[in-house]
Amino acid sequence: MRNLLYIEWIKYSRYRTMNVILGGYVLLLSLIFVSFTELSFGPFELFSKEAFRFPYVWQNVAFLSKFLNLYLCIAVIFMVTNEFSYRTLRQQVIDGLSRKQIILSKSYVVLLLSLASTLMVFVIGVIMGLINSNVVSLSLFTARLDFVVAHFIHAFTLMSLAMLFSFLLKRNGLTVILFLTYAVFGEAIIRNTLPGDFTLYFPVKILTNLNEYPSIEAFENELQLGKDHVPVLNAAVGLGYGLIFQWASYWKVLKSDL
Amino acid sequence: MEYVLQTEGLSKRYGSIRAVDNLVLQVPKGAVFGILGPNGSGKSTTLGMILGITNPDKGQYSWFGELQAHEARRRIGALLEQPNFYGYLSAFDNLRLVAAIKGKGRDKIKETLTLVGLGTRMHSAFKTYSTGMKQRLALASTLLNDPEVIVLDEPTNGMDPKGIIEIRDLIKSLGASGKTVILASHLLDEVEKVCTHVAVMKQGQLLETRALGGQTETVYRYLVAASDSQGLRALIDTTSDISLLEAAENQLLISTTMQGEEVNQFFHQKGFTLSQLVPRKKTLEDQFLEITGDHA
Structure with missing residues (x-):
């Protein structure tokens, strides 16, 4: 595992596109929360100081952060399609990697990015919570902490889907366009044309419902849109999807000529 | 006799075309083994299969006896078609990657790059290289881990006469130093000049394998x-x-x-x-x- 990650490190530590995308992610994620502590405008008036108190802070930080996971997905798409445009997957198999190791090295990076992003959400949550809460106790801190885990599942599974798209389509522009189309509104259109409740089990829908609405219970008008906990079914199925996408990528690479 | 590579009934179809059909090869240790055949005879497909990038439809192959295929490949240096490297990485970094995969040769990167004449440009990005420099980097990458077997596909394709002579001398000296060389070529002259064994292919089939030179010619x-x-x-x-x-x-x-x-x-x-x-x-x-x- 260490050697595979070292190989990926050599490849991407000097890849400008990757650095720009990941740097942009960190910057944007930080900026969102800087802006919410300072400003309150438009529809985002919902997010008053109240929304960033423990324990609601986890849910709301995770909700705002999940949209930026698309950014990470684009990084993953470039990471994989790059290998096809430089024909380097082929070269690395010739040099002595097995197809399993080829996939594992990408899986590790996806896992690492998911963990790093989750850690960021956690740290931002701690900071925002401490700034905005009047009372801090262990029970307030740990209640709704499961929404941070939900962020991990959201990031991991969405990136795994991006990875599968990349291995299937191979070209970066095409993959970015088709993936974003599917993830942002394509699946929703498909779901709307189909009857029945099973559309709730489509991957993007499952992930969306992990943390469907921000929690505004803390508001005086007592609208109760936010759920108390991450739906267990969505967490399990969402993670399952991630593993299936990983496995499907492996299957594709195993069966095709490079 | 000790064989570094043995194939059994190796077959690959592309649609209705049998690219390689039931290929049986045995490459003796230390041989300079030429795979000779016209364009489209299945040479490159064969190399693709024994190097793990093309999945055979049928049949099997084994390197060095029973070794796992990808581990065996770490002991092989292969040079197929054009060089494949990351354009934005320097020659040095590209070889650092190869050494990490092979688990060998990390301490030899500078030495090898100097040997192929890229010493002064080793920290420039690969995409700034001329065609000749790219080929030399590919050669450096092939030789980096001091491989036991070298696989070459049409190694002199597109080279100038000086380059052709250099490559042929290199192959001969590799052969003389006891390494096994597997060489695919459509040039009879090339195979005749450097090889100790030749396998002739046509339309995916092996027509004949024989040792070259020596007393085989009685007519x-x-x-x-x-x-x-x-x-x-x-x-x-x-x-x-x-x-x-x-x-x-x-x-x-x-x-x-x-x-x-x-x-x-x-x-x-x-x-x-x-x-x-x-x-x-x-x-x-x-x-x-x-x-x-x-x-x-």
């Missing part, structure tokens, strides 16, 4: 001429040990098991004074054409 060829051309021809037609291959102008191309002196003596005894007796080595091209059946 000799001569170009003969005499003033009485008609009589000479009649004699040849009635002699069982001599066969006529070609008749052009007054010259006749014959093949026989007799050595030069014996031929001269034979015709002299029959009353013909030869005005010409030129030994003609049977070239690989003749052998190749004979084997592939494209020759009259």
